[in-house]
Amino acid sequence: MPVEIGKVVEGTITGITNFGAFVQLPEGKTGLCHISEVADDYVKDISTYLKEQQKVKVKVIAIDPKGKISLSIRKAQTKPPKKSSQPIQIDWERKNRDANLNFEDKLSKFLKDSEEKHQQMKKNARATRRGNGFNRKGIAR
Template sequence: MSIEVGSKVQGKVTGITNFGAFVELPEGSTGLVHISEVADNYVKDINEHLKVGDQVEVKVINVEKDGKIGLSIKKAKETQQPQRPRHNGPRNNRNDQRNQNKTESFEQKMNRFLKDSEDRLSSLKRNTESKRGGRGARRG
């Protein structure tokens, strides 16, 4: 069995670094699971998810010409179980708003955009002026 992009294989974690984990694949080849490909959520410490010696199922996401193999644990899991929509931050809320507001007119969308833009700009100005000691900053 050759290692082909898109294939799922079983492997054994042989090493862990701060940027990912090395996984030994069948036929003795080794690939890297980048830390961003370990789990669906943000991974701060890979040691909380993997240990040397763990058996994992990985999906081959790329094979470089120099022989480097890119692997993904989260993509290997995606096809096994349906993913539920994640609602864990403002990004998803914005996407939900966009989907709900598809019937808005161009003017309504533009007004909402301008309001959001002005709010963000004023917040940014408030935060940067106070840190730089600009106008309105207290001097003691």
């Protein structure tokens, strides 16, 4: 059976280099599995993942005009299906917490909240103006 792009075949590792592994394919042809195509994780040392004479499933990802065959172990592995996350149900209905208050009560609540926020802003502004106790040259006052 001829080697075709996209086909998954079983091969044997014949050599390991610092840039990848050479894989002997069933027809006697040899292809290269680059280090970036060995695993989904970062591979610092390929010999921690592969050994010589190890049987591996590889996917043929390219064949250049000179006959060099590029292989991928990671693309040959079947990945588990992703969990489909259900969309979050959002209640877009507006909740009116003050529905049972009359106008005067709502106004007094608004004024109280507004005054509290205004006081907090003033307090924060004073703290910012004071600084951290050092002058511009970094010397304590």
